[in-house]
Amino acid sequence: MTYDTVVIGAGLAGLTAALRLADEGQRVIVVARGVGSTRLAPATIDVLGFADESVDSPMEALPGFADAHPDHPYAQLSTELIRASIDWFKGRLPALGYRGGLGENFLLTTAVGVPKPSALVPETMAGGDLRAGGRFVFVGLKGLKDFYPAYLAENLSQVSAVSARAIDIAPRVEGEADVGSLGFARRFEEPTFRDAVVRRLEGQLEPEERVGLPAVLGLSSAGDVWRELEERLERSVFEVATLPPSVPGIRLFEAMSDALRAAGGRTLIGQPVIAAETGNGRVEGVVVQAAARPTTYRAGSFLLASGGLAAGGIEVDSYGKVRESVFDLPLTGLRDANGRPPFRPTYLDEQPLDRVGVAVDSELRPTDADGGPRFENLYAAGATLAGAAPWREASGNGLSLATAFAAAGSILKEHS
Amino acid sequence: MASLETEVLVIGGGSTGAGVARDAAMRGFKTVLVERKDLAHGTTGRYHGLLHSGGRYAVKDPEAAKECVAENAILRRIASDCIEDTGGLFVSTPWDDPAFGDTFFEGCRATGVPVEEIPVAEVLHSEPRLQPGISRAFTVPDAALDPWKLVWACARSAREHGAEIRLYHRVVDLERDGQKVTGAVLHNELTGEELRVRAEVVVNAAGAWAGEIAEMAGCRVSVLPGKGIMIAMNHRLVQTVLNRCKPPADGDILVPIRTVCIIGTTDMRVVDPDELEVTQPEVDEMLDEGEKLVPGFREARALRVWIGARPLFSPEEVEDTREVSRSHALLDHRTRDGIDGFVTITGGKATTFRLMAELAVDTVCAQLGVDRPCRTHMEPLPDSDDGQFYELGARLRAREPVPQSEEIICECELVTRQRLEKAMEQRQTANLDDLRRTVRLGMGPCQGGFCIYRATGILHAVERLDNDEANAALLSFLQERWKGVHPILYGDQLRQARLDDWIFQGVLGVQHLPT
Numbered sequence: 001m002t003y004d005t006v007v008i009g010a011g012l013a014g015l016t017a018a019l020r021l022a023d024e025g026q027r028v029i030v031v032a033r034g035v036g037s038t039r040l041a042p043a044t045i046d047v048l049g050f051a052d053e054s055v056d057s058p059m060e061a062l063p064g065f066a067d068a069h070p071d072h073p074y075a076q077l078s079t080e081l082i083r084a085s086i087d088w089f090k091g092r093l094p095a096l097g098y099r100g101g102l103g104e105n106f107l108l109t110t111a112v113g114v115p116k117p118s119a120l121v122p123e124t125m126a127g128g129d130l131r132a133g134g135r136f137v138f139v140g141l142k143g144l145k146d147f148y149p150a151y152l153a154e155n156l157s158q159v160s161a162v163s164a165r166a167i168d169i170a171p172r173v174e175g176e177a178d179v180g181s182l183g184f185a186r187r188f189e190e191p192t193f194r195d196a197v198v199r200r201l202e203g204q205l206e207p208e209e210r211v212g213l214p215a216v217l218g219l220s221s222a223g224d225v226w227r228e229l230e231e232r233l234e235r236s237v238f239e240v241a242t243l244p245p246s247v248p249g250i251r252l253f254e255a256m257s258d259a260l261r262a263a264g265g266r267t268l269i270g271q272p273v274i275a276a277e278t279g280n281g282r283v284e285g286v287v288v289q290a291a292a293r294p295t296t297y298r299a300g301s302f303l304l305a306s307g308g309l310a311a312g313g314i315e316v317d318s319y320g321k322v323r324e325s326v327f328d329l330p331l332t333g334l335r336d337a338n339g340r341p342p343f344r345p346t347y348l349d350e351q352p353l354d355r356v357g358v359a360v361d362s363e364l365r366p367t368d369a370d371g372g373p374r375f376e377n378l379y380a381a382g383a384t385l386a387g388a389a390p391w392r393e394a395s396g397n398g399l400s401l402a403t404a405f406a407a408a409g410s411i412l413k414e415h416s
Numbered sequence: 417m418a419s420l421e422t423e424v425l426v427i428g429g430g431s432t433g434a435g436v437a438r439d440a441a442m443r444g445f446k447t448v449l450v451e452r453k454d455l456a457h458g459t460t461g462r463y464h465g466l467l468h469s470g471g472r473y474a475v476k477d478p479e480a481a482k483e484c485v486a487e488n489a490i491l492r493r494i495a496s497d498c499i500e501d502t503g504g505l506f507v508s509t510p511w512d513d514p515a516f517g518d519t520f521f522e523g524c525r526a527t528g529v530p531v532e533e534i535p536v537a538e539v540l541h542s543e544p545r546l547q548p549g550i551s552r553a554f555t556v557p558d559a560a561l562d563p564w565k566l567v568w569a570c571a572r573s574a575r576e577h578g579a580e581i582r583l584y585h586r587v588v589d590l591e592r593d594g595q596k597v598t599g600a601v602l603h604n605e606l607t608g609e610e611l612r613v614r615a616e617v618v619v620n621a622a623g624a625w626a627g628e629i630a631e632m633a634g635c636r637v638s639v640l641p642g643k644g645i646m647i648a649m650n651h652r653l654v655q656t657v658l659n660r661c662k663p664p665a666d667g668d669i670l671v672p673i674r675t676v677c678i679i680g681t682t683d684m685r686v687v688d689p690d691e692l693e694v695t696q697p698e699v700d701e702m703l704d705e706g707e708k709l710v711p712g713f714r715e716a717r718a719l720r721v722w723i724g725a726r727p728l729f730s731p732e733e734v735e736d737t738r739e740v741s742r743s744h745a746l747l748d749h750r751t752r753d754g755i756d757g758f759v760t761i762t763g764g765k766a767t768t769f770r771l772m773a774e775l776a777v778d779t780v781c782a783q784l785g786v787d788r789p790c791r792t793h794m795e796p797l798p799d800s801d802d803g804q805f806y807e808l809g810a811r812l813r814a815r816e817p818v819p820q821s822e823e824i825i826c827e828c829e830l831v832t833r834q835r836l837e838k839a840m841e842q843r844q845t846a847n848l849d850d851l852r853r854t855v856r857l858g859m860g861p862c863q864g865g866f867c868i869y870r871a872t873g874i875l876h877a878v879e880r881l882d883n884d885e886a887n888a889a890l891l892s893f894l895q896e897r898w899k900g901v902h903p904i905l906y907g908d909q910l911r912q913a914r915l916d917d918w919i920f921q922g923v924l925g926v927q928h929l930p931t
Contacts, residue, residue, distance in 0.1 A: 040915070042923060112869070112890075113883070114928040145823045145833070148873025154883035159930050178823045243866060243919060310914035316906045318703055318714040343905055347898035348891075348927050391922030 002298045003027045005411055006286055008273050008326060009305035009313065011036030013382025013400035015256040016085075017303050019092065020408040022263035026415070029297060030265065031288050033272035035253065037311060037383075042215070042241030043248035044125065045089065045401060047082065047102060048074075049117035049394025058119050058398075059083065059102040071333070071355075071387035073403050074395075076362050082398070085405035086120060093255050097123030097223055107131050109212070111147060111242040113155030113164070117394055122248055124226040127238035128212055133161045137205060138212040138240065142170035143179035146243040147214035167204055171196040184216035185247045188225050198232050205233065215239035215248050222251055273306075273326050283375045286326070301377045301411045304329075304366070305404060308357060308383035316353075324358055324384070329366045329374055332359040333386040350389060357386030364407040377414065379407040417601075417610045422448040422580070424780060425600060425615035427587055427629055429453075430460035431563065431766045433621035434570035435773030435792070440619075441577035442795070443777060443788040448613055449571070449579060450602055452586035454850045456567040458689075459623050460766060461853060462724035464646050464680040465673040466657060467491060467561035468767040469504055471531065471554075473743075474523030476664060480743035480768075481527035487768045488557060490793045494770075497799040498565040500806045502672055504558020504657035505539060509708050510549040512662040517552040520661055524556065531556050543654050545710050558657035560673040562806065563766060564853050569797035576798070585611065590618065590632040596756040597633050597749075617780045619759045624689040624725040626762040635753045637760055641689035642726035644681035645698045647904060650717035650861045652677045652808075653710045660709070667705030674808070675829065675860060676719060679706045689725035694903040717909040719863060720900040729763040744768065746775045750783055757783065825874070826867035828860020836871060837878055846875065846885055848893035861909075864897055865916035869924060887929040894920060 003026075007018045010032035018028045048058040048065060055061045059079060066075040074082070083102045090098045098120045100106055105117035107130040115130050128136075136156070138149035149166035156164045171193060173179050179187075187193040205211065211229075217239055218225035229237045241248060257267060274294060275287040285298040306313030306326060315325045322331055333355035342352045358366045358380050365373035366380050381403040383390065390396035424440040426433050429451025437449040451457070466472075470484035492499060508514045517533070524531035532555045539553040540546055571581050584605040591598050591612075599614040620637075622629045630637035652672040660668040666682045679702050686692060699721060706713035729745035744764030749755040761776040774790045781788055796803070807813075811830040823833040839854045848871055851857050857871060858864030868890060876886040905913055920926045 037918075040918075110923065110925045112887075112924045112926060112929060114925045114930075116925050116928075143823070145825060145870050148870075148876060151873045151876040151883060151886055154876075155887070155930060158883060159928075176820045178820055241923060243869060243923065244915075308914070310911055310918060312911055316910050318718075318906045320906065343902035345899065345902065347895045347902075348921075391918055392927075394922075396922065 003029050004299060004415060005301045005303060006031060006297050006299040007303045007305060008032070008286065009036060009307060009311070009382065010034070010267060010269055011305060011307055011311065011382055011400060012038050012397055013404040014303070014305035015253075015260060016089070016401050016404035017305065017381060017408040018265050019256060019260045019263060020088070020405060021411060022260055022265040024412055028265040030260070030267040031271055031273060031286065031297065032267075032269050033312065035269055037307065038253040039249045040244035040246055041249045041397065042246055043122055043252045044108065044118035044241070045086065045098070045120035045397045046117070046394040047086070047119040047398030047402070049105060050392065055105055055117055057104050069387065071359070073360070073385045073388055073399055076360060076364065077402055077406050081406055082402045085402040088405060089401055090120065093259065095223065096252065096255055099123055099126040109152065109156050109240060111152060111240055113152040113159070115160055119398060122251075124217055124222055124239045124248070125215070125241070127210055127236035128240060130160050130162055135206065135209045136162050136164040136212055137209045138164060138166045139201065140166065140168040141184060141214065141216070142168060143173050143177060144181065144184055144214055144216065145178065146181060147240070149212075152240070169197065169200040171200060181214070181216050181242070181245055181247050184214070185219050188216060188218040189221055194225065194228060198229070201233060205235070208235075210236040210238065212238055212240050215241045215246065219247065219251060220254070276327050278327075278375060281376050283327070283378045301379065301414060303407055303411065304358070304378060304380040304384055305382045306384055309353065311383060313384045314356060322353075322356060327366075327374070327378065329358050330368060331356055331386065333357055350392065354389045354392075355387050358384050359386050363410040364403060365410070379410055381407040417612050419612035419614065420448070421614045422446045423616045424448070425450065425613050425618045426621055427600070427618065428621035428623055428625070429455040429567070429581070429583065430458050430621070430623050431456070431567055431570070431769035432623065432761055432764065432772050434567045434574065435769045436619050436621050436761065436776050437574040437579050437581070438570045438577070439773040439777040439790060439792045440780065441574045441579040442791050443781070445780070447574065447579040448615070449574065449581045450585040450587065450600070450613070451583050452605065454583055454847070454853060455571055456564050456853060458625075459724045459726060460563045460567055462646070462722050463563060463644075463766060464669060464671045464678040465560050465563060466669060466671045467499055467559040468765065469556035469558045470527055470529040471504065471506055471520070471524055471556040471558065472659060472664060472669070474527050474529050475519055477743065478523070478527045481523070481529060483743065483768050483771060485528045487771050490770060491561070491767070492559070493803070494793065494796045495566055495569065495800050496803050496805050497797070498562045498569060498806065500560040500673065500808060502558070502560050502656050504556045504659060505543070506554040506556060506659045506661040507539065507546065507550045507709075508552040508661045509547050510551070511708055512660055514551045516662050517554065521554065529556055543656060545653050545712070546658070547709055547711060552661060554661065558659070560657065560671055561766060562674065566766070568854070569799060572798045587629060587632065590629070592633065595754055597758040615757070617757050617759060617783055619761065619776055619780065621761050621776070623762060624727040626727060626760055630760055633749065633755055633758050635749050635755055635758065635760070637747060637762070638730040639762055640685045640728045640730055642728040643684045643686045643692050644724045644726055645694055645702065645721060646678050646680040646724065647699070647702050647721045648676040648678050648719045650676065650719050650909065653713070653716060658709055667702045670706065670709055674856065681724070683726065685728065686725070692723040692725060694721050694723060696903070699904055715907065717861065717907060717912070718904040719861065719909060721904045722900050727762045727764075744772050746772070746779060748779050748783070759783070825870045826857050826860065828862055829856040831855050831857050831867070833874065836874060840875060840878055846879060846881055846889050848872070848875070848889050849896050858893070858897065862912060862916060863901060864893065865912065865919055868893055869919070884931060887931050890926060891929065891931065894926070
């Protein structure tokens with residue numbers, strides 16, 4: 001089977017690149033070991049939240065940040081290109097109603113009540129913007145063990161200018177005590193359940209208070225659920241992201257998968273790449289562990305978006321050997337190249353292995369020690385890349401989106 | 417300074433101290449136990465959990481083996497709820513001399529360890545992951561002993577008999593009146609308050625720290641801590657306790673206990689039991705030895721590594737000890753040093769904790785001039801009255817008929833919300849690590865990735881901690897966990913750890929919490 005491009009990995013990076021390529025008429029296939037971390041993540045597009053301190057405007061902060069971090073993937077991308085990726089994303093997935101842009105970061109609370117900057121946020125979360133101050137009430141749902149509004153509100157009142165309080169409601173959930181995020185998301189799609197929630201909230205809300213709920217307001221019809229709650233409660237309502245599985249993340253994954261399918265792209269989940277065929281400085285094919293037998297997929301270009309240490313794109317064995325798992329690409333960001341992964345004894349310190357990954361050139365091609373491309377037609381994007389500390393910088397989804405968008409651009413250029 | 421009076425003051429909340437407190441209380445002594453941290457926070461809670469059959473000592477230390485034989489039988493009777501009757505095997509791997517099997521067998525027979533040689537094929541059938549190259553296999557009545565349950569059961573029993581237990585109380589000084597120890601001054605580590613306890617006899621059961629305590633009474637007790645590392649693997653690679661059939665050495669025991677299995681251990685003399693660090697060669701040694709017992713060991717997920725400080729008493733450095741056996745040391749300081757009202761019991765092992773306690777309280781009786789017989793070998797511990805051994809899957813069995821009756825806060829260890837809230841109420845603690853030792857919160861494969869945020873939220877709600885205290889509880893648990901995780905991060909467990917990091921630092925942003 002021959003494709004224009006084989007994408008390895010179905011996270012935000014893999015799906016972004018595949019969608020952009022499919023939109024441009026390429027025959028694209030995504031092969032992935034699993035569904036990727038999109039379904040675990042809050043679905044905000046964090047481009048740059050923390051540099052030396054909290055970032056108000058990624059647009060303004062990015063050039064300086066790239067200069068200060070020459071090994072960071074952002075150093076390979078122009079701010080203009082990053083902005084183009086943001087605009088493309090907003091325009092390409094209108095149903096998710098993303099708000100914001102590169103100019104100014106939203107400031108949303110996390111589930112423990114600390115503010116986190118994000119460039120783009122789903123419409124269901126935008127009402128939680130802390131920048132304007134005001135009064136907030138956070139609502140706990142009995143049966144959801146992944147959200148503690150009183151703890152959140154107390155921290156948030158202390159660290160931000162907003163006033164926050166918490167209430168708990170117990171809308172009837174028959175026969176289940178341990179409902180979970182997905183269980184509640186499905187129930188929020190039922191009108192009777194929404195009625196029950198509204199009834200229990202009415203009378204408990206104070207004037208001008210914005211209402212923060214855990215991010216469980218429906219799956220496929222979340223926008224409608226959220227709008228209905230805002231209308232009926234006559235105030236701003238917003239979702240707060242919490243532990244995996246992430247309901248907003250699932251919405252994002254489903255929306256991107258659907259868009260890719262509609263654009264003619266193909267996706268194989270649960271089929272890991274087990275070997276690569278290379279020759280003459282090019283990748284010729286990848287061998288995928290399919291249900292019946294290993295299958296080889298050939299293409300003009302290949303995009304590696306298999307993730308970092310968490311996803312298994314980069315592996316460490318019990319002898320401390322660190323390895324890129326598909327092509328055995330050279331890794332950088334490994335401070336102790338010969339020794340064991342030197343984790344530090346203090347948990348919240350930056351760990352030496354945090355920035356390990358694949359170094360790329362300006363076309364997003366993985367490079368050899370001499371800086372030239374390892375393979376002419378292999379590109380990489382997302383958490384596989386070296387040099388970033390996504391959660392410390394609040395840059396994870398932004399990095400995946402921007403580098404995948406840029407890699408797709410390079411692939412299109414190669415094919416044209 | 418507040419003060420209280422008692423007859424017996426026990427220093428140390430490990431298995432020995434808890435055993436002494438129970439024994440003394442059962443003999444009718446007014447008893448107070450003090451522990452500088454949590455119960456079983458020290459060596460007891462950091463061992464592999466093996467209830468010895470005696471087989472391990474049968475060749476090298478027959479006296480210790482005989483004690484194990486007797487105590488193994490007693491603990492099966494009085495502490496059944498703390499024991500999983502896994503059985504034990506001694507196997508000769510290709511790296512072990514098969515002829516040692518004969519020496520081992522004879523040693524067991526001579527010391528009374530129930531032993532039987534069984535066909536290798538039979539063993540490989542029941543333990544399919546076991547090294548297929550083994551040449552001989554022997555069964556012995558080893559078992560898995562849950563150290564936390566054991567210590568808490570002793571403590572509960574002691575309380576039922578009137579003893580008082582004070583945790584997070586560190587001894588800062590022992591008080592003497594002439595040649596008699598009269599009590600101790602304690603520092604409450606949580607409140608900062610000081611407390612004076614007057615006692616007729618002080619029992620030093622501080623294990624690896626016994627030398628420090630004895631020094632406060634002006635006695636010299638030479639206890640050199642022996643450093644032993646252990647690694648817990650994420651599930652039970654074997655269902656039977658596995659021992660290498662060779663003279664005792666590093667990494668020769670693999671114990672399946674609760675949801676994990678634990679490989680141990682090393683033995684290295686160190687100076688300070690509070691300053692122990694895991695080194696890479698030690699980790700590699702454990703993994704390599706594990707590989708010999710269970711091929712593929714290095715590809716399995718290693719959850720956590722920790723170090724225990726074994727109390728190693730050095731009798732050659734002191735004279736006139738009343739050493740009962742080479743395995744533990746009972747020091748009557750009245751006859752040994754001319755210091756009245758002071759007894760040290762140290763060395764030994766969890767399997768013989770009850771015997772050690774009995775001997776210590778016998779000495780207390782002698783010092784006080786009373787004759788009260790020990791009854792600890794006859795009365796079962798709380799929850800062990802029915803004689804039923806703990807069974808793997810007990811928690812699941814309790815949950816399965818009613819899967820949706822309440823929230824499960826820790827999915828790895830099946831800790832329900834009700835159980836957690838009850839533990840929070842009983843323990844009255846803001847320390848999540850104390851709760852871990854009580855209900856096994858966060859001890860499974862995800863190492864607290866999901867349950868610790870939940871437990872913090874619940875602590876904040878039910879204990880009415882303010883946010884600063886809740887934040888401190890969360891962050892201190894994460895640091896404590898990291899200590900046991902970072903030296904062994906590789907393979908799929910590294911992926912798990914990265915997911916956890918991402919939850920805490922990416923989704924929740926705990927690094928930005930106010931403290």
